[in-house]
Amino acid sequence: MTTRLFGEPVQRREDPRLLTGQGRYLDDLGRDALAAAFVRSPHAHARIRDIDVTPALDVPGLIAIHTWEDLPERVGRALPLLIPHPALTHGRTAYPLARDVVRHVGEPVVMVVASDRYAAEDACALIEVGYEPLKPVVGLEEAVQGAALVHEDVPGNVGAHLVQEVAAADGRGAGETIEAAPHTLSFRLDIERSASMPLEGRGVYARWDGRDLRVYSSTQTSTSVRMAVAATLGLPLPHVEVIAPDVGGGFGVKIVHPWPEEILVPWAAMTLGREVKWAEDRREHFISSAHERAQIQHVRVGFDDDGRVLGLDVTIRHDHGAYTPYGIIVPIVTSTQLLGPYKIGAYRVEFTSVYTNTVQVTPYRGAGRPQAVFCMERTMDKIARHLGKDRTEVREVNFIRPEEFPYDQRMTFQDGRPLIYDSGNYPEMLRMIKELIGWDGHERRPGRGIGIGCYVEGTGVGPYEGGHVQVTSDGRVHVSTGLTSQGQGHETVFAQIAATELGVPIERVSVVTGDTRRFGYAVGTFASRAAVMSGNAIALACRKVREKALRIAADALEADPADLAIDDGMVHVAGAPSASIPLSTVAVLANPLRYAFDDEAAKATQFSAAASPDRPPVAEGEEPGLEGRDYYSPIRSTFASGMHAAVVETDPDTAEIKVVRYAVVHDCGRLINPMIVEGQIHGGVAQGIGGALYERMVYDAHGQLVNASFMDFLMPYATEIPHVETAHLETPSPLNPLGIKGAGEAGVIPVSAVIASAVEDAEGIDVDRMPISPSELFELRSAVE
Ligand code: MCN
Structure with missing residues (x-):
């Protein structure tokens, strides 16, 4: 059966068009x-x-x-x-x-x-x-000194300041808990600026x-x-x-x-x-759009002999560039999603967001989470090193256990709702990633290191998204949703959902996104929300259409709607496929205008008119046409999670860092299309390797971006990206009808933490910055010698 396609690795239907030059991008339009x-x-x-x-x-x-x-x-x-x-x-x-x-x-x-x-x-x-x-203000250190001001009326260049605190079970705050802990560590992390670099500006x-x-x-x-x-x-x-x-x-x-x-x-x-x-041209993209990452973090952590974190205090300085059009969403995401898969005794996070005379900072894939994960995972590695324990062991003692879901992190999420993890299984995921990368049997030698990183990611943020589904009298299904696509494969996955819900072959389903003529109420594609939001809205709209189709077909077949099923575009009495009517005919019956484009439909409409002379052509409470619209608006976000591991080799002479293996275990709830999710993860990992090893925006003291071209801003080629080994764990979300969680940003989020972990393991030095280049590795080596 070609219609049960939810969960199948269906080939991306947009690719033949996009890969053969038939895509219509902005600059292909309006040639005159x-x-x-x-x-x-x-x-x-x-x-x-x-x-x-x-x-x-x-x-x-x-x-x-x-x-x-x-x-x-x-x-x-x-x-x-x-x-x-x-x-x-x-x-x-x-x-x-x-x-x-x-x-x-x-x-x-x-x-x-x-x-x-x-x-x-x-x-x-x-x-x-x-x-x-x-006088230009460049760099976080200079901005906080406040000697020169980016905006005359913003003292100290401080745009925002927020402290969030969660006390331990016994009521003690993070400071007190850390003081009293058997072990404490303090360190600083530096995270440089990077940016989205879509090929089309x-x-x-x-x-x-x-x-x-x-x-x-x-x-x-x-x-x-x-x-x-x-x-x-x-x-x-x-x-x-x-x-x-x-x-x-x-x-x-x-x-x-x-x-x-x-x-x-x-x-x-x-x-x-x-x-x-x-x-936009490429230079404009570098200097006039937006950047991200850009934080300095000061971390203090207190823990016991097993590595259990008793208290964590993080102070973040976030460089916002010159303006805040998107508010403070990036540092808020960093500070609220820092805890990852862990139960932390007491937690205090403070961020200060400052203005500098550089291009503004707005969300870039991961949106504050790569910084959060870098902080938390560096902390876990440092604890393990301090205690002489295996890095995975320290993570495991801190994990939230599967039986503890829903787990309340006692924080407020970026949308103002409680930060409660809905489902997950972190110990199982750790077992899977260790097996996939071969953690226990890893060959230890100088210049070869293995690293790990874990994350939890709030996805599918509200407030809402909608779907509209129409079945026309030729039996085709037209799906539209208001959010836009930038390459995620929405034409395919939304068609999979509609084909499955309506029992029609996917070839008959078409999908339109991002066109306000077709769908006016929508929020947009970001925060890994399209699958959860539009996916569920489309499923709900399909269910409305299906119910209506069954009502009309039941009338025509003189059956009870409860006894009907739809398979391969035919509505039939369950167990009696010969008593059936095509969905195309149902669509004709739903529109009493009575244009029937084939004989069978013509017969059906005559039959229906003759059979119901005492009823109006459109029954009371019904609308003409076989179509439906619905919206999905979640009570709160659903939390995807994942664990990545990598093996790196470092060159003793040139300090070049090569990623030789990369493995991912990922949980985005029920998978709509595992192949698309893998593609999303592979792309994200490639972007993450760029952020971990190569990409940074370099401003000089005058505020000039000195590497504003692809000659100088280094993005990785395919040659720098190893094959990404991927495995999925599916813990369905109990929060939405399809049980799905988001996947679009997952690939990028922990990569810098993982690479730092692996380089540290290879070299026996502290890696407290992202990205780390060969010259920096060289410097770090020299500092140790
Ligand atoms: N998916 C799935 N099963 C799931 C979850 C997701 O099959 N359980 C599929 C989705 O149906 C979708 C894809 O995976 O086709 C990503 O889904 P989702 O996590 O909902 O993310 P969005 O579609 O909302 O995409 C946004 C996300 C973000 S925030 C950035 S940034 C990003 C990304 O997607 N930008 C991208 N991936 C990108 N991929 C491309 N090619 N281009 C971008 O600009």
């Missing part, structure tokens, strides 16, 4: 549109004295030049602060074009529109902006016909962009449509909404009455 380009600040911190556009006015093809002063009041307002939080006492966002002060290199100052991008760039090059340089293309505005954006949140554009441009919502075409990766950076360009390009299209497009 006018092009926008931006003059961006060359200074990290400066006051704008004057802007002289006259030298650019003769550029052939120039259409318009706009500075902040030209923008109508609504358009020129500071961009919204998307997720306010009481701890964010000094939230600051940028203006779409800089108003008077620029606060990072790359901040947009002038927008140029021209006949093509060449002309627009030529004009940008001729515009003269007079700047009065101000951001981009927006807008068309205005005098009444309706259509915007295409390479976004992770088309419905939110729509609301922001409509509100900013003063348009009624039904007259604004936002469509995410194929999106070539997002990894978090495309959740921010609206980006300045998402407001300015539609505004230009409206004022000029012409189509306008902007596609």
Whole structure:
């Protein structure tokens, strides 16, 4: 049977299109549109004295030049602060074009529109902006000294400060517990900046016909962009449509909404009455989008002779860059999800989020969790080393036991709901990962090390997502959901869910995402939420459609709906397949307009009209058509978990670090498509290896990003990534109808911790930073000698 596809490794149906050049990305659209380009600040911190556009006015093809002063009041307002939080006492966002002060290199100052991008760039090059340089604040240490200020009205550059505390069972706080513990350790961890690097950058293309505005954006949140554009441009919502075409990766950076360009390009299209497009180039992506990670952590831990953690105190300094459009979600995630799979006696975490004259920090795949896991797993390794114990043994004594679920971590999650783990089996997972990597039989020799890292990840965050399902009279099933796809395989998995729920062959199911014409209420694709949120919403919508189909078919077959089943697109009496009716005919019966496209359907409609002369064509309480819509809104998030292990080899002469084996055991509840989940994990691990060994944003003292190109910002090639061995453990979530948990970020989260653990094992030194490069390993070796 081809219809029971939930849990099967169905090939990704979007791939033939995407792999044969038939994808339609933002820059494939609007080939004749006018092009926008931006003059961006060359200074990290400066006051704008004057802007002289006259030298650019003769550029052939120039259409318009706009500075902040030209923008109508609504358009020129500071961009919204998307997720306010009481701890964010000094939230600051940028203006779409800089108003008077620029606060990072790359901040947009002038927008140029021209006949093509060449002309627009030529004009940008001729515009003269007079700047009065101000002292830049670069790096966390400098920011907290507060000698220079990024925002004049933000004392000490501190945007947010939060302390969260959980006392031990006997009421003692973390400080007291640590003091009294048999063993204590204190250390500092440094986590550098990195960033999402989707192969397709951001981009927006807008068309205005005098009444309706259509915007295409390479976004992770088309419905939110729509609301922001409509509100900013003063348009009624039904007259604004936002469509995410194929999106070539997002990894978090495309959740921010609206980006300045998402407001300015539609505004230009409206004022000029012409189509306008902007596609980000790679340098713009480096200096003008967003970065992440960027923390310094101070850790104090107290533990007993078995390695049981009695108290943990973590102080985090988080570099927020120049603005906080996405609030303080990153440090909040770090601080609330730091405890991982462990029961910790008493816990205190404090973070201070500071402004610097660097590009803003917003979520990047993992969103604060790689930092949290680095902290917790480094702590576990250090405890093991201090006690001379095996690293897995120390983890095991601290694990939450399977019988303790649901387990309340007594913290508040990022959405304000209690942080309660719904299900999991950490001891079993540890057994599996040890077996997969061969932990006990690992060959120990200098220059070869093995490492481990564990994590728990809140996924499927609310508030809601919806699904719409329609069966048409040709028997096809059309599924739509409002969130967008950036390569996760949603066309395949949502079709699997619909095919399974409705009992139709998957070939008959089509899926549309990210198009506000099809689905207007949605939140977006981030925080590993699409499978849990839209997956369940689509299943619920299918169940509505199925019930209706069974009601109609029961009438036609003179049977009880409870006795009917749907298989392979046929509704039949269970156990009597000959008493059946195709779902296509049921769809015809559901729409009494009575267009029947084949003989069988025509007969069915005649029969139905004749059989019910005393009933209205649409029964009371029913709607015409075989379609349904439903929403899923969870009571709280579901917690996926995983354990990774790696073997590394370090070169004694060059200090090169090579990952020779990498293994993952992962639990995302019930798997919809194990092959897609493996793909997500492999991609995440590759990204994590980049973050562990190569990728960092290097700012100089003047706030210039010195490695803003793929020549200097090192992303790993396939040659640096070993085969990733993967095994799944399925502990279904009791919180949602399908029992699933998220998987999209899992691959990346523990990798830096795992690699640090393995390098430490190979070298016998402390690895307290991510990433670690050969030159740093060399330095660490020299410090020990
Ligand atoms: N899945 C499954 N069974 C489960 C859980 C998930 O089959 N139990 C499947 C899903 O149906 C989906 C994929 O695995 O096809 C990832 O699901 P999910 O965890 O719901 O994550 P999202 O779809 O919400 O994707 C977001 C997540 C995030 S937050 C980032 S960042 C990220 C990622 O996905 N960005 C990506 N993976 C990416 N993959 C690509 N190719 N491009 C990006 O930009």
